[in-house]
Amino acid sequence: MDDEVVEKVITLLYMFWEARNALVFDSKELQLPRVIERMEALHSLPKPVVVVRSAREEHATWRRPTPGWIKVNFDASVRHSVAGFGLIARDEEGEVLASATLAPVMRQPAGLTEALCLQWAMRITIDLGFRAVCFETNSLQLFQWWRRRSRGSSYLDLVIFDCRSLSVSFDSMDVSFIRRSGNSVADFLARGAFSFLV
Known part of the structure; x- marks a missing residue:
């Protein structure tokens, strides 16, 4: 599967887990159309733009914090x-x-x-x-x-x-x-x- 399909599948699984928790802990009825709508809403958002920068610029990737932080x-x-x-x-x-x-x-x-x-x-x-x-x-x-x-x-x-x-x-x-x-x-x-x- 391409990356977009994988992202949708993972997001859909998360939405089902969230809906399951709402059913178990808040007694909210599981509504399949709502789960699908929320998944599609997340994927209709614009994707972040990855910018390639020179090594001399301030770091552009996440780095681990100092131990203990x-x-x-x-x-x-x-x-x-x-x-x-x-x-x-x-x-x-x-x-x-x-x-x-x-x-x-x-x-x-x-x-x-x-x-x-x-x-x-x-x-x-x-x-x-x-x-x-x-x-x-x-x-x-x-x-x-x-x-x-x-x-x-x-x-x-x-x-x-x-x-x-x-x-x-x-x-x-x-x-x-x-x-x-x-x-x-x-x-x-x-x-x-x-x-x-x-």
Whole structure:
């Protein structure tokens, strides 16, 4: 089978598993057309573009975190008037510890949407009890804003300030930048969040 068929089969199996859990734990009736619709909705989303970059540019593939740290990749995706968030947390072996999506979130300017996504990712990570965390984003604007450490009075400033307040909940915490091609899983989860609106 070609890659697209394999992707659809795997996604369909996941949708059946999700529907099964809804039946067992929430007593929701299994609706086959709904399962198929959600699978098709995920595959109608635009595929991420893989960009080939020179070795001199900042790394464009996901890298394992420092031993003892958890790396949390997060991303926001905007469609029409709402945004979807996605995150994935992995350890030094590359093992997935957690993943999450959130939609809908009212659409905001791009930089603010990414900052709200960081805030959401930090709160989830705190709830999970991770102590040493590197948050990784493909938003250069957010990364630069975080590094600047200035304090203003805009809503974006307040969100970043709240993120800095949340950072004291960790033993160690950092925010790093990665090219979009290295953040593809978080991007996929953020875009996949819209399937819950079908």
